[in-house]
Amino acid sequence: MTRHSVYYESEGADRVTRRANRRAKHDVPARPRPSAIEGESGTGRGRPLRVDTHRATTRVLRVAYPFLAEGGLGADGTYIGSDVFSGGSFVYDPWELYQRRVITNPNVLLAGVIGSGKSSTAKALITRSLALGHKAYVPCDPKGEWTAVAEAMGGATIKLGPGLATRLNPLDAGRKPATVQADEWQRIAWSRRRALLGTLAESTLGRPLAAVEHTALDLALDTVSSQVTTPTIPDVVVALFTPDSAFAQRAGLRTTNLTDDGREVAHAIRRLVHGDLSGMFDGPSTTEFDPTLPMVTLDSSWLGSGGNDEALRLTLACASSWLEAAVADPAGGNRYIVYDEGWRVMRDAALLRRMQEQWKLSRAWGVSNILIVHRLSDLAAVGDLGSEARALAEGLLADCSTRIMLRQEPDQLSRTASLLGLTDVEIATIAKLPKGRALWRLPNRSFVVQLVRHAREVELFDTDARM
Ligand SMILES: Nc1ncnc2c1ncn2[C@@H]1O[C@H](COP(=O)(O)OP(=O)(O)OP(=O)(O)O)[C@@H](O)[C@H]1O
Ligand SMILES: [Mg+2]
Known part of the structure; x- marks a missing residue:
């Protein structure tokens, strides 16, 4: 069959579909009628070709048209936006997908260039999931941009910084779970x-x-x-x-x-008792962690934005230990733990080791860790090849079954492709993604999803205001 005849065939198929739709609209029974394909010679003498009417369910048809009939990840979960190829709704829920064995762990890695919509994607997923009874804790928020989100959701924010009134005792035991002696x-x-x-x-x-x-x-x-x-x-x-x-x-x-x-x-x-961190972790806690709240965030923007990553890392270690007492209760329901700007705290083997232990326990605790970085090479930048820190950071990637890739810089593409095993088409896609559009890569499946936001969310998630 030449290209010419294929062209006519598809045109003809379109006409047949339109006719079928008109008939369905007006409830007219179909007349058995052979399809005709125009001749190739351009003489106008069409050669008739009989094609049997073929009907199939969408389940069968999706084999022929995988992009148009993609079933998505099912209907149970949180609405994220639209699947760019199928136009259908895209929903996601790590616990639901884990139960269905689509993913092997509930942890998520989110990567994208500055301002590509990483935080917005995480905020949309989390705030919409609260309606399902999930909770969220954000122990790493160096820009303090989750505070407004937590307040809007009826949650609480703990502001930590030199000179502020709040003090946490990282050695607090926390509330004892009822099941533990x-x-x-x-x-x-x-x-x-x-x-x-x-x-x-x-x-x-x-x-x-x-x-x-x-x-x-x-x-x-x-x-x-x-x-x-x-x-x-x-x-x-x-x-x-x-x-x-x-x-x-x-x-x-x-x-x-x-x-x-x-x-x-x-x-x-x-170091935690004197100097720039004094007053933050050096006595009994002045506030209590309330695990019944839908959302608790820790605003560390008060530590100063002068690139003081050491103070940020120590703060995260103390705060996450303090949160852990609540998070480690397996009866506490499904909880997201978000490390926004995670790359800032990843240059430290001791902290990475702790994070990895928490990652490994995520399934037992019902926790989904969300790690936000700019690029996958952030994971390699934590140490030299063969170093413990590097192995730990790359281990975190292996422990994230869901990888959400927003736009990447051209120099990152081949590394991203090899680490995630992406196809050429997927790589070409992430090089050109507009704001808020991401490749959601799950084991054996991937989707290109456009985040759809409500006007209220646009306002709430905006991080351009300060610009
Ligand atoms: N789907 C979208 N369509 C249009 N604009 C968007 C979309 N998603 C996010 N934005 C806007 O882009 C800006 C940056 O988004 P966001 O803060 O989520 O990016 P980011 O990747 O976390 O940035 P950073 O690297 O600075 O942390 C925000 O003001 C947000 O409102
Ligand atoms: Mg961000």
Whole structure:
């Protein structure tokens, strides 16, 4: 069959469809009639061709026209916008898709150039999901742009910064889940506190702790836990500088040796008690985390925008440990945890290790982590090839079953393609995506989706106002 005749065939098919539609409208029964294809010679003598009427369900037809009849991800979930190829509605819900085994974990990676609509996409997904009973916590919001969103949704924002009245005790145990016994809860609280202190020390020192430093930290925490119900960071610093002789003896150590072993750790943790972070984490909490609220965000824009990423990382470590007490309750329902501007906190192996542990537990806790970065090379930029930080950051990508790619710069395309296994067509698509349009890449499936926003959302999600 030549190109010419194919052209006529499709024209003819269109006419047949229009006729069928007219008949359906006026309820006229179809007349059996052969389709005609015009001749190729242009002589006007058409050669008749009989084509049997073919009817099929959309389920069968979508094999022939996959782009037009794409079934999307089903109808259960949160409306995001329109599927650009099929024109249909696109809905998404990580927990629903996990149950249906479409994705292997509920975590999401969102990447796109500056101002491409990353935060807007996350805000739309989350605010619309609240109606389904999901909740959202945003522990990393360095621009403070989620505050208005949380207020509009009936949630709360905790503003943290030097000189502000709010103080969080990252060593708070949080509310005990009803299913956990008291002594088990004590053990959980101890290990959570210990993990946080280790992260803070390693993050500030910029190196893993030595074995003797781990021992000093263990004993300091044991000491303060035996003295008070809820220890604070200054309590631990004091116990490190002046170890308790009874605890040292019980561990078979001399107090003087223990003082030497714990000195660097003590100075590292002291960073949170003095200097630019003082007043934020150095005493009992002045506010309580209310897990019943639909949304809680932590506004760290008050830390200053002077690129103080170290303060931001320490704040995130403390705040996420504080949130974890609530998040770790498996009976707490489905919750999103958003790391907006996530690339700013990813240059730290200790914090990445913590994030990875939380990622791994996401299914057990009913949590979907949403990590927002500019480009996938942000993940590689955290360390040299072969470094622990780099392996951890790239591991986070592997633990995100859903990757939402907004527009990428041309120099990022081949890396993005190889990391995500994209086809040439998909790569050509993400190079040209307009604002708010993204490639939603799930295992074995992908969709190009235009975010559709309500006028109220346009106003609420606007980040151009300051421009
Ligand atoms: N679908 C859309 N159509 C038109 N404009 C949009 C769309 N989505 C977002 N915008 C606008 O683009 C601006 C930037 O959006 P947003 O803050 O979500 O981008 P971003 O990728 O998070 O930016 P940044 O890299 O600075 O964090 C906002 O003012 C927003 O209102
Ligand atoms: Mg943003």
